[in-house]
Amino acid sequence: MxxxxxxxxxxxxxxxxxxxxxxxxxxxxxxxxDVVVPEGQTCCGQPALNSGDRAHAVALAKQTIAALxxxxxxxxxxxxxAGTIRxxxxxxxxxxxxxxxxxxxxxxxxxxxxxxLDQVRGWKxxxxxxxxxxxxxxxxxxLRELGIKAQPRRLLRGIDGLxxxxxxxxxxxxxxxxxxxxxxxxxxNAIVGEKADAIDAxxxxxxxxxxxxxxxxxxxxxxxxxxxxxxxxxxELIAGMGDGPAIGEEG
Amino acid sequence: xxxxxxxxxxxADAALADPILKIAVERTAGxxxxxxxxxxxxxxxxxxxxxxxxxxxxxxxxHLGAYLEQxxxxxxxxxxxxxxxxxxxxxxxxxxxxxKATGARSVARSKSMLGEEIGLPHALAEAGIGRVETDxxxxxxxxxxxxxxxxxxxxxxxxxxxxxxxxxxxxxLPHQEETIAAMAESARRELRxxxxxxxxxxxxxxxxxxxxxxxxxxTNEGNAELSLVPPRVHIxxxxxxxxxxxxxxxxxMLRMLARSATGAALxxxxxxxxxPKRAGDRDGPEEMHIVLVDNGRTKMREEGLxxxxxxxRCGACMNxxxxxxxxxxxxxxxxxxxxxxxxxTPVLDGLPQSRDLAHAxxxxxxxxxxxxxxxxxxxxxxxxxxxxxxxxxEPTSMRWGLGIWAWVATRPRLYRLGxxxxxxxxxxxxxxxxxxxxxxxxxWTRHRDMPKPAPQTFMAQYRKAQRK
Ligand code: SF4
Numbered sequence: 001m002x003x004x005x006x007x008x009x010x011x012x013x014x015x016x017x018x019x020x021x022x023x024x025x026x027x028x029x030x031x032x033x034d035v036v037v038p039e040g041q042t043c044c045g046q047p048a049l050n051s052g053d054r055a056h057a058v059a060l061a062k063q064t065i066a067a068l069x070x071x072x073x074x075x076x077x078x079x080x081x082a083g084t085i086r087x088x089x090x091x092x093x094x095x096x097x098x099x100x101x102x103x104x105x106x107x108x109x110x111x112x113x114x115x116x117l118d119q120v121r122g123w124k125x126x127x128x129x130x131x132x133x134x135x136x137x138x139x140x141x142x143l144r145e146l147g148i149k150a151q152p153r154r155l156l157r158g159i160d161g162l163x164x165x166x167x168x169x170x171x172x173x174x175x176x177x178x179x180x181x182x183x184x185x186x187x188x189n190a191i192v193g194e195k196a197d198a199i200d201a202x203x204x205x206x207x208x209x210x211x212x213x214x215x216x217x218x219x220x221x222x223x224x225x226x227x228x229x230x231x232x233x234x235x236e237l238i239a240g241m242g243d244g245p246a247i248g249e250e251g
Numbered sequence: 252x253x254x255x256x257x258x259x260x261x262x263a264d265a266a267l268a269d270p271i272l273k274i275a276v277e278r279t280a281g282x283x284x285x286x287x288x289x290x291x292x293x294x295x296x297x298x299x300x301x302x303x304x305x306x307x308x309x310x311x312x313x314h315l316g317a318y319l320e321q322x323x324x325x326x327x328x329x330x331x332x333x334x335x336x337x338x339x340x341x342x343x344x345x346x347x348x349x350x351k352a353t354g355a356r357s358v359a360r361s362k363s364m365l366g367e368e369i370g371l372p373h374a375l376a377e378a379g380i381g382r383v384e385t386d387x388x389x390x391x392x393x394x395x396x397x398x399x400x401x402x403x404x405x406x407x408x409x410x411x412x413x414x415x416x417x418x419x420x421x422x423x424l425p426h427q428e429e430t431i432a433a434m435a436e437s438a439r440r441e442l443r444x445x446x447x448x449x450x451x452x453x454x455x456x457x458x459x460x461x462x463x464x465x466x467x468x469x470t471n472e473g474n475a476e477l478s479l480v481p482p483r484v485h486i487x488x489x490x491x492x493x494x495x496x497x498x499x500x501x502x503x504m505l506r507m508l509a510r511s512a513t514g515a516a517l518x519x520x521x522x523x524x525x526x527p528k529r530a531g532d533r534d535g536p537e538e539m540h541i542v543l544v545d546n547g548r549t550k551m552r553e554e555g556l557x558x559x560x561x562x563x564r565c566g567a568c569m570n571x572x573x574x575x576x577x578x579x580x581x582x583x584x585x586x587x588x589x590x591x592x593x594x595x596t597p598v599l600d601g602l603p604q605s606r607d608l609a610h611a612x613x614x615x616x617x618x619x620x621x622x623x624x625x626x627x628x629x630x631x632x633x634x635x636x637x638x639x640x641x642x643x644x645e646p647t648s649m650r651w652g653l654g655i656w657a658w659v660a661t662r663p664r665l666y667r668l669g670x671x672x673x674x675x676x677x678x679x680x681x682x683x684x685x686x687x688x689x690x691x692x693x694x695w696t697r698h699r700d701m702p703k704p705a706p707q708t709f710m711a712q713y714r715k716a717q718r719k
Contacts, residue, residue: 009709009710011660011670013709014670014708014709014710015670015673015674015704015708015709016702016704016705017702017704017705018705018707018708018709018712018713019705021709021713022709022712022713037710037713039663040663041663042660042661042663042666043660045657045660047653047656048653048657049633050614050633050636051636051640051645051649051653052633052635052636052637052638052639052640052641052645053640053650053653053654053657054637054640054641056653056654056657056661059657059661060657060660060661063661063663140613140614140615140616140617141614141615141616143616144615144616144617144619144620145616171617172573172617173573173613173615173617175573175613176613177612177613177614177615178613178614179610180610180612180613180614181694181695182692182694182695183610183694184260184263184574184610184611185693185694185695185697185698186263186264186267186698187263187267187574187577187578187611188613188698189697189698189699190267190577191573191574191577191613192698192699193698216701216702217699219702220685220695220699220700220701220702221698221699223685223699223700224698224699224700245684247702248684248685248700248702248703249683249684250683250684250703
């Protein structure tokens with residue numbers, strides 16, 4: 001069954017690492033989806049929502065809902081943005097009779113990309129080889145709001161040559177927290193410093209995760225401390241784009 | 252540095268600069284985390300037990316008035332005197348009045364966070380009444396003249412090496428060793444004599460049992476029993492949300508409390524006090540007073556914080572919090588630290604004084620995952636952030652920054668223009684793939700590098716590819 005899937009790119013992927021968006025399209029097409037990138041999208045509104053700026057969060061949520069509602073499914077290469085749409089949009093419009101059904105309908109068909117590929121499509125990467133040792137960080141919103149834990153691991157196991165070495169505290173927050181890392185940089189730094197040490201201690205070549213914000217935080221710390229670990233969004237490897245530059249590499 | 256004069260950020264920075272604090276916090280919280288994990292894994296269907304615990308508390312909170320009246324009637328029937336205090340000051344006044352009526356010169360106090368919350372140690376000092384803290388950790392911080400930094404381990408911020416030095420300096424018969432046994436022995440020598448001379452024993456309550464009028468305390472040292480049984484008068488100060496309908500409910504909550512707090516199946520000493528000494532009893536206080544304290548709790552129920560009243564003060568949320576683990580409890584500046592403290596402090600101290608606590612959270616959700624009564628702490632924190640935004644308490648830079656960004660982000664065409672420009676500008680700042688110093692993002696680049704974005708946004712690249 002072909003499905004018209006809307007890709008919600010997320011503002012960070014759009015700005016900082018477009019490769020993740022293209023990897024998402026590639027994997028979705030390999031899984032038999034018709035991918036559309038709706039024009040009206042910008043940001044899901046999570047930064048406003050988490051800062052307490054309700055009015056702007058509502059405006060951005062309405063814009064996002066309107067952009068995404070015509071499609072069969074919505075797929076997002078980020079657990080935290082997918083979590084915002086799935087779990088928080090219905091809360092935002094709880095008292096709004098006109099918008100609640102629309103928010104709920106979009107929420108019900110929105111998926112984090114790895115959960116969608118694995119759970120909904122039952123798909124596995126084929127013929128992809130990455131000779132490396134990898135460690136995986138479970139980003140908080142995906143893990144705790146959407147239950148994303150086994151799905152990326154199942155998908156990554158479909159890659160030939162990829163071996164795994166779990167890090168200590170793989171479910172522990174990396175200290176990014178959206179605006180937290182700029183509001184409290186010193187605390188955030190202490191947290192990500194421990195994370196970077198845990199990653200380094202695994203002896204892995206690659207750090208993988210499903211959220212660009214966390215990846216930028218961890219990769220930025222690893223680079224500052226001179227670590228050789230290279231960071232990718234897991235979907236890049238899954239889509240067969242693991243031979244490209246890692247986060248922060250010129251390519 | 253005083254916990255009250257500095258801002259949260261300054262207190263946090265001071266904490267981060269203290270390597271010993273980090274070791275001390277990590278030792279205790281790390282052990283608690285590991286032990287809780289084991290205890291929960293061994294508990295048959297812990298998730299269902301959490302749901303039941305939350306339901307018990309929700310039920311009580313929804314019918315608080317009725318259960319409190321039932322408790323009052325039963326406690327009076329058992330011979331206790333029940334007092335009601337709507338504020339912290341009122342609660343302290345009631346306690347001091349009872350002490351004065353008794354002619355008390357010294358009181359033995361068994362650890363109670365509510366006592367800290369209402370400022371009882373300070374009130375006793377002002378009234379000229381001597382106070383002995385009988386909980387070992389409270390004894391340590393009384394000697395050090397500090398405040399608790401954790402609700403289960405008030406002296407968690409101190410290493411045993413620091414405690415040993417303190418005992419050497421402050422105990423009347425100084426001890427010599429750094430072994431735990433020697434330190435415990437030294438504290439025992441010091442405390443027992445003082446405890447037995449107290450005129451009044453003051454405790455908090457872990458649970459109030461509505462259908463019997465009993466007050467339940469748990470300790471690991473038996474110090475509550477030692478402080479409350481010998482004196483002539485026993486005063487309990489308890490938050491009104493501590494009520495449970497009956498003993499079976501209390502037992503369920505006790506199972507959740509001990510495992511969540513320390514990973515133990517039970518706390519060593521669990522005692523139910525029902526009224527004062529009766530005719531024929533060999534020991535026990537002659538008078539028992541129970542002070543039921545509101546201090547903002549009724550208001551919490553009305554202001555969308557009812558879920559917070561489920562809290563059984565186990566401390567699991569702080570033990571598992573990445574932020575608490577880095578800065579310890581004093582940095583939070585209030586009576587209650589960590590995630591639960593960040594929700595409670597604005598109730599007690601006012602939002603203008605504590606709005607930054609609501610932001611001292613990455614919203615990672617771990618606290619909610621471990622809370623035995625399923626309090627949605629991140630949601631409640633976001634509620635404070637929203638209130639703070641509505642009331643104009645957020646800094647202007649934040650309001651403007653987010654405002655401008657959102658204004659642009661709700662205009663997709665303008666947004667594409669702006670993001671296109673931004674990524675081109677960032678091209679000029681980077682060396683190789685990284686940016687080491689990004690204007691306006693010094694908070695980020697002070698500690699870590701920023702990957703340089705691609706020369707074109709996804710949207711621009713995608714559109715170009717579509718046109719071909
Ligand atoms: S909020 Fe939950 S985890 Fe934290 S102290 Fe209260 S009951 Fe324990």
